[in-house]
Amino acid sequence: MNAYLKWIVGIASLAALAACSGGAPTTANPVTTVASAAAYSGPPPATADVQAFMVNLWTNVKATNRCGGCHVQGGQSPQFARTDDVNLAYQAANTVVNLSQPDQSTMVQKVSGGHNCWLASPSACGDTLTVWIQNWAGSSATGSQSIKLIAPPDETVGNSKTFPTSPSGFQTTIYPIVTQYCSRCHAPTALTPQQPYFASADINEAYSNAQAKIDLADANPTNANPPVPCTVSSTGTTCLSRFVARLAIDHHNCWSDCTTDAQAMLTAIENFANPIPLTTVDPSLVISKALTMFDGTVASGQNRYTTSQIALYEFKTGTGTIAYDTSGVEPELDLNLTGNYTWDQGWGVIFAPNSKAQGTSTASAKLYNMITSSGEFTIEAWVSPANVAQTGANIVSYSGGPQLRDATLSQMAFQYAANVRSSVTSTNGAPALVTNPKNQLAQAALQHVVLTYDPVNGRKLYVNGVFTGDVDSAGGGTLANWDNTFALVVGNETSGTANQFQGELRMVAIHNRALTLPQIQQNYAAGVGQKYFMLFNVTPLTGVPQSYVMMTLSLNDNYSYLFSNPTFISLDSTQTPNGIPISGLRIGINGTEATVGQSYIPLNTTVTSANYNSSTGQLLSSVGAVIALQNGPATDQFFLSFAQIGSQTHVYTDPTYAIPAPVPGPAAPDLGVRTFERLAQTMSKVTGVPMTDTNVATVYANVLSALPPVPDLAAYSAANQTAISQLAIAYCSELVNTTNLRQSFFGAGFDPTQGGNYFTAPINTTSNRDTVINALYINLVGGTLSANLATQPPFAGVQAELDSLITALTPASYATTANRSGVVTKAACAALLGSASTMVQ
């Protein structure tokens, strides 16, 4: 028996909307183009539903270049495009449409499969057809939907290669390369150690850390996409191993030429991996059955509000140069992709420098016609900026060049901005409405960004379903001055030379009404991208009939899958499982458990009848798991393994890591210089001048940032010496100028007010020179004149230097200059105080 998931979000939304209204709800007709009345002359529509069919579907498919080429009166059955009687066409159409699930309609699936699509992309035809059927079904079609879970075919987990226990193979292949070229960072003994330590001197540590960077699929002959052997080129690599990609793509510390280095690394990995035999999955694991993504049930409960939608880009094509407008509103405003763009296979386009997607100005006139007639509009986008540094980066723009636009939604670093031309703004849409910089609303992550415009409020921005709170200072106006010659451009400006947006767009929609907050929140809740319900069969493990662990799976981006909402459910609704412990859930891919991203390892819960619902099962965890993509969604095969499910257990043992022996660093000097405050403390202590002395404190504050901050001799600079000299002069000046300090230091006989001839008498004659030099030596260097530490300069050398200095500073011309004796003493003091005898420790 099948179970049904009731998607109550849509119901709740509609209920909330209904509750807000005061009377009978007013529903707007979907925007569509209506064929001219003259085109049909048959019987009038018999009912309102036939009328809805006629307006929304029949008008669009009856053209001879579409379904009307065959499915007409006298043509192929079903004749839903017949032009003689719309009532008969209606009856025929009912056999090939599913109004409760429009995308599941036979008509849609037929066209999506390539049956006479009128566009280059069958999926775009299918999407457009889906919109027309949805419009026919009315707004209820975008509300609650039932999704029928279908048991997938049972598949066993495929073969794969697994890492051998012994590091010996690694040691002779990859290890020599990483130890030679990567150990300066990726080893615990490196000067600047950087995890992971795959280049550790400890081979076991290196091997365990390297495993996350090696993908054995690169040497698995069953690997289909990319095929083995994978390749390395100057533009990148198809290999999955991070060791290779880091060199080939990121050019991360290549040791010669990056392509050559990447190839060398690949060869080493192949040499390591080729001898490893293909094995079936570890038989001791407790595992579910296996699935590929497309074995899942499509989660198509997209409850988007689309009534006023006039252009829609879901970027589903995944290839080619056209992003199709699948809004169903004609004319189709398809965008031509140019430059360095890439498709996201999970639906999206990634814009790199020099890329854009632009429609013709003729087709873009659809926007002009429909928006100027309503006077309001909405631009809606699911956007993932590559960074938060780019400014003026156009996400969506209807413009004619860098200085001319009708409307633009753009990114400015951490902010989003909106420019709209109106009667109250310039022809460039200025002033821009910019989100508050403090809120940093723009993030380098997938975000739902909406710009609305109406004549009353002007511009309003919403991010992830929340109004940003930024008020349009220009207010609302009319759009009469819009220019219908502009073109719709995405990811850039029409000129292509400015306003590049870097990042990914996963959906863009334009509405000719200003969406309300509930409508925006409805669209935000609907999400974006391709999603599947994956039913992993665990019946043999639990004993509960038709029991599954169901997960929602989507492509996170081109490089990973996103698993979420793990749910235990039995498709047999008569079952009420109880007392089933589930713990240590791991996601396996292509025969092995993924190394990185296992969010459910800590899971430890029990399925109980109290928490289990026969329709919705029991949710096991609310967090998501991002698992690296390997071969692509078409071939990657997933399974689940468990530490415990029911009575089945598998014991996971975490490896133990020995503390690696530390390795000495490089030799360094045994000495250092006194740092800033130590210098000041030292100068204060040896001179007796307190640090709080106003003059020295002022100089200290001024030179503080230039004094040595660290004792490292290698960091000592000329600027340090200059600052120390200034500080030394300040201390010596205060010493000489302050009577009690001076007398205490030099003795009561010292007189700083004399001329240069104060120092006429030579040294070693009990002269004034001796008084000053001896006092300086004893106080500043320490020790005595006859004996001192071996680490301090001996007196004779210091005496000779200071004697020479005093002589040089007392020429005959200064013989009688007042205070010269003090000035010279200060200089001699500073020379000694600022020297290595003070500085070096």
Add this chain to the structure above:
Amino acid sequence: MSTIQRFRSARQAAGTFALVTLVSALCALPAGAGPNEQAKRIFDRIAGVPPSASELAQMATDIQGGDPTSAANIALQAPQFYNTTLKNFAMPWTNRDQTVFAPLNDYVATFIGMVRDDADFSTALSADILYMSNASGLPAPSTTDNNHYAQAEAQGVDMKSTLTLVTQSGLYGIPTAATAGLMTTRAATSSFFINGTNRAMFRYTLMAHLCNDLPTVEDITRPPDRIRQDVSRSPGGDSRVFLNSCIGCHSGMDPMAQAFAYYDFPGTAVGDGLNTGAMVYTAGTTQAKYHINTGNFPQGFVTPDDSWTNRWRQGPNQVLGWDPTLPGSGNGAKSLGLELAHSTAFAQCQAQKVFQAVCYRAPASQADLTQVSNMTSAFKAGNYKYKPLFASAAVYCMGS
């Protein structure tokens, strides 16, 4: 020779004097150091200033008598050891710029007080502890400014004699259960809880007290289930960045930084030690900053409370040496502080820092490594008293 020429020559002579002396000192130092030279170096390295003649004589006697530790203990009594050495040793731990040029604050004062009083430093990240100065003329310590400590420094107050042990709960009114030693001082909270997501407190504490920045503990194999919603799983549309880089730090950090879920520092970032505002603690209520940017990854972890788990007890980071007698999980900053401070890395980090501060080099030989190992062991065995670390390192590096 003119007067000006002579004066220039004199200035040149003075300038070269310093260099000449520096070179001669460098050449002279290593060889032939006796007890006097060793004593001076011990004093220099510990106190930062030269010893007095009497101090030098006593220390030399101790060294001569085979008791260099007593000599080091003399240097440890110097006021400059507390006012300068310890202050500048700890200051970079207390601000985001990791600058030593910041005003004295309660974090540093508490560290100095704990060293002076031979406190058990393994309680440094969990205790209800605070030190203030009882010097006269200072404003009272406040939750809203740093004036008490900044003025104590500006006035040259002697830390050794005036620091007084108080409690954060008593002085700041923080609930006792919310106190977590140095992490909940005003300096730490104003630097690491202001703005952001409180992960800064974890990272800076890790750097300051376990001597590991995040790149050295990165482990991409830990479960990412506790990484919050604000971390994009596809930054710029490339999930390889997340799976190879972001996850490595966040998978371990986020489950532990959850311990700070009830803390915030609403205020204005002005600069190191100058930020305005006061810490708030909302028992039982997770701060809004834990729920910002939820749209970055809606399937991410939603923080319900302040429970934390140390995921690094498994995987490569088990080498940090976690205490097997502790549970490895808990609620709040206090128990997290205990977890961190009881690790081997914590004790080793203190020894390493002191070795480098005293010896002016990272361990550069096997003998140096053995010395650090011995210091670590002695530190743990001796109830985590800090002064013996300085004494041991100074004796080891006093020269021979």
